[in-house]
Amino acid sequence: MELLLGAGVLAATLRLATPIAFAALGGVITERSGVTNIALEGCMLVGAFFGIVVADTTGSLPVALLAAVLAGTALAALHALASVTFRADQIVTGMALNILALGLTSYLNYELYGTTGTPADLPEVPALVLPGVAGLPFLGDVIGHQNLLVWVMFAFVVVLQLFLFRTVPGLRLRAVGEHPRAADTVGIDVRRTRYWAVLASGALAALGGVYLSMAVAGSFTDNMANGRGFIGLAAMIFGRWTPVGALVASLIFGYGDALSVSLQGVSIGELRMPVQLLSTIPYLLTILAVAGFVGRSRAPAADGLPYESEGH
């Protein structure tokens, strides 16, 4: 029981879900505006890397975080340029950017740090110790010592949920993603809306990345994101393109991850637990979700389709 629902597992769930959730939130924003951003993985990676590099060169945590966000936004800007302005194939450019991010960060990692790896004593994002709660027996272990960025993630979930469904800009963004021509005919700037959405997604994914490098690991290793950008997309789909849904999905996926660690080495009778199979759950669930076997999953109608304004 301890292995399944112990404070350790639940705390790990939050830790593991956070980067996924950041990516998923980014995905929700862009796809709600009608742009597919497969490059979230890449944005995560550059966020992770440039956070570390700037932390190393400036020694300042806030500056490093800012740099990370800017890096992710810059990569996303390339995607926006290609997809929104040039109406290029969003999947191909997304893939290209992922490869670019991987190549770039690994290349620079090698150039700057060679084989010795990133320095060990870099500033880290601190944990947020909740006064009062931290001391409590069960709850305190689960949420009392989580990293600051975990709470930032929660905050963003709330902010984005409100933004999308309770504000006018959010309404317009959703309109752009569902029926860009209708939005265009009432005077909404489709391109500008989409640009902002893509840039925001890059920033969010970068936060997820810098969480990995500067809150969890304290260093950068090649290909650090390791597919979390894609799991984030899966969480977005499974979460039905809403911020809260994305969070729930990320928590479920994070839980699976946490279990695969806590159940490692455990045997049921003769058989070892196939913990690796637990890691397949996010992908399996997503396929089932999009195939309609698990509820109705409907993307924004204009998602992934370049928009051409009427010729004059």
Place this chain on the structure above:
Amino acid sequence: MTATAAPSPTGPATAPSVRQPTSQWAQGPAIPVISVLAALVLGAVFVAISGKNPIEAYAALLLGAFGSPYDISETLVIAVPLTLAGLSVAVAFRTGLFNIGAQGQLLVGALAAGWTGSQFPDLPGVVLLPLTLLSGVLGGAAYGGVAGWLKATRGVNEVITTIMQNYFIVFVMHWLLQDGPMSAPNALGTPASSPIGAGAMLPIIIPNEIVPLSRLHAGILLAVLAVVVFWFLLWRTSLGYELRAVGLGARAAAQAGIDPPRRMVLVMAIAGGFAGLAGMIQVSGLFHRVYDGFSTGFGFDAIAVALLGKNSPVGITLAALLFAAFQRGGTIMQSNASISSHLVDIVEAIVLFVIAAETIVRAIASRRGTPAEAL
């Protein structure tokens, strides 16, 4: 990504044209050549900015890929599975489908082949090798077919399915090889399967006297055969005609009686088969067992190969050779010139980007006077 769409009677929407260039200008080799050159130039700029010598970098790259017979042999070793993976992606593109799942299909093929080869180690080669080959191909085909079936029956976007499938099989493989039913001890101590029987191995085809320690195996012959099969299938069979028609004119094909949904399953299975063969070759020719985490990274390269090669047999072969040269040259460049081999990733990404930018040209060209739909 667009998750679900009712399977329309006219089949898949024709894929955006960058995946299947149709304009006259785009037909020739102009764009691939330009994109590679542009990428090399930008790569050189990048190297220079980071304080290293681009000439040195590219020289090391070139030498690493083609400098000696051994280098050439190593480049070919990479080119073989890459070509097959490229064929996998290309055959799907031809029908208007995007097969991102070549990587996953490759692994399934490898696992299937590895299993077959190790389960019957005493069978003679003349039986075991074809059997192993068949397992690899069928394994990949089944995996690809699943994505095709989901698309045909439930309208699920194959991009999503295949990406998910890629990750799915990686973890299944972890389990199978780390402490699952297929794991077996080996000299390196890394998670891997039992070795395959001698009969399942593809022999090295370059004798030691010509190139000592060459790893180039008979898989290259299979790859050549696969390229021919690809060409024959698409341009000499009725099925191939139908696939190309659906990819280039789905509605015209539909009204002529070509049934898109059924084709989708078949195409994805064929695509999976090519990739599965790549996996089998890696096992039978190179590693002789399945190592956990081997042969990653073919999937994305395969997409670049297919796009650069314009989904054509000759193009894919050349593009695969190019990217294989990059990869091989890159490793040597890193060890000899101390420039990160990841430079080739950067170059590759730029190539893809420039190819995607072809749509700009097309977009400008199509603005010239198309009549409005309704007057």
Place this chain on the structure above:
Amino acid sequence: MTALVEMRGVSKRFGELQALDGVDLVVNEGEIHALVGENGAGKTTLMNILYGLYRADAGTIRIRGRDVRIAGPRDAIALGIGMIHQHFMLVPPLTVAENVVLGDERGGPALDTRAIERRVRALEERFKIIAEPSARIEDIPLGLQQRVEILKVLYRGSDLLIFDEPTAVLTPQEVDELFDIVRTLRGEGKTLILITHKLREVLAVSDRITVLRAGKNAGELVTRDTNAQEIARAMVGRELRDIRVRERKRGGRAVLEVKALEARSDRGTAALKGVDLVVNEGEILGLAGVGGNGQSELAQCILGLRKVSGGSISVDGTDVAHDGPKRTRRRGVAYVPEDRRVEGLVLPFTVADNFILGKQDRAPYARRGILAAAAIRRDGERLAKEFDVRPPDPAVIVGTLSGGNQQKVVLGRELSESPKLIVASQPTRGLDVAATEYVHERLLEQRARGCAVLLISSELDEIRALSDRIAVLFEGRIVATLAASDATEERLGLLMAGHAA
């Protein structure tokens, strides 16, 4: 009466097509003005220019006596012009109220749903246009959706409302309700322009009428002083051309029998509401009608490209209503589709490859799944010559051919195997005179051979020149079937516009 809108000398060209040629339009304040014409007359283009979706090549626009430049919808909206499009510009998952205020939400960044719904409700009460503000667009019927479009326009304070074919998706009852709304709006001082081809609407609600024909003015009428015949004549009248005189055959046995056919359009509305028609062997049945009345859906149903929801279709006695295209074609049905570039041809394929589209899996073009290259090339040469494709080279990419030659390739494919029934949908659309002649010759040839031809066309000339009998399709039903000799232009014009002759 003061003129609210004055458009003078408006011209617009799209590539080779001159959509509008020096057109004038004067709409007076407070009136309901009908803009009438067949397909291709230019009505929608003209209004798109007024609304800023297109820019005219030539001509001036005056609003309330002042020259204006309308560069986009925003300018039009600022001038008080609103458009209710034929294809609604509504966002399905959003509510009625959200759609009405989208883009002009008024108020802070927070979305005050209650305030918005209140505002919309007030608007609805003022103009007597009722639709539940909190309902989602995707949950309400098309008739109600149209009201939301109208509310959108009124919300922005439009004084001039342009309706593009407003009754295309409405039930008869909804049409009456729309007329009430239209009259109420006029009562409130609004000016309305109705784009339509249906005489019933024109006569029921309009004050004045402008008729367009082939991109030019064809008449300005006052509704009170005119009648259906006059309007119809203006719509379709043209210089009399030599009608081909030929031997009028009496039809043989029935090849195509369509009974009580029902089918839905892509938008979910009823496109075919019980179509009955018969085409006999050795005859050409011309199906006349303005586009959008079910023609495309009918052709698609016959070929098996669209689901039939009621009734039957039989070819030579066999029921094909639920067969797919492959099976239907095997019964001897040939199809010349409306849009040759998208439906008729695979443009990047060669001429020879296009000749075998649909036949690629049987002899002589394939044996056991393998293409017979020699046979394909040989027949490609033969058919290219026989059907006068220029250049007669089977290896040429079809996309590079002119429209006329492309259509010849389609004909070569469809007509070369002695079909029993040919469904030809707008076969000469976009073709020059010579190519049109050629197509007509081949169709007549097939008729002489004993083939049954269903000719679907919005070109009245073509229908009258080729058909033995003519059926008129209006709002998803055949409203009349006439012998060619009885089908005067005036009569056809009336029938096509929904007026019982």
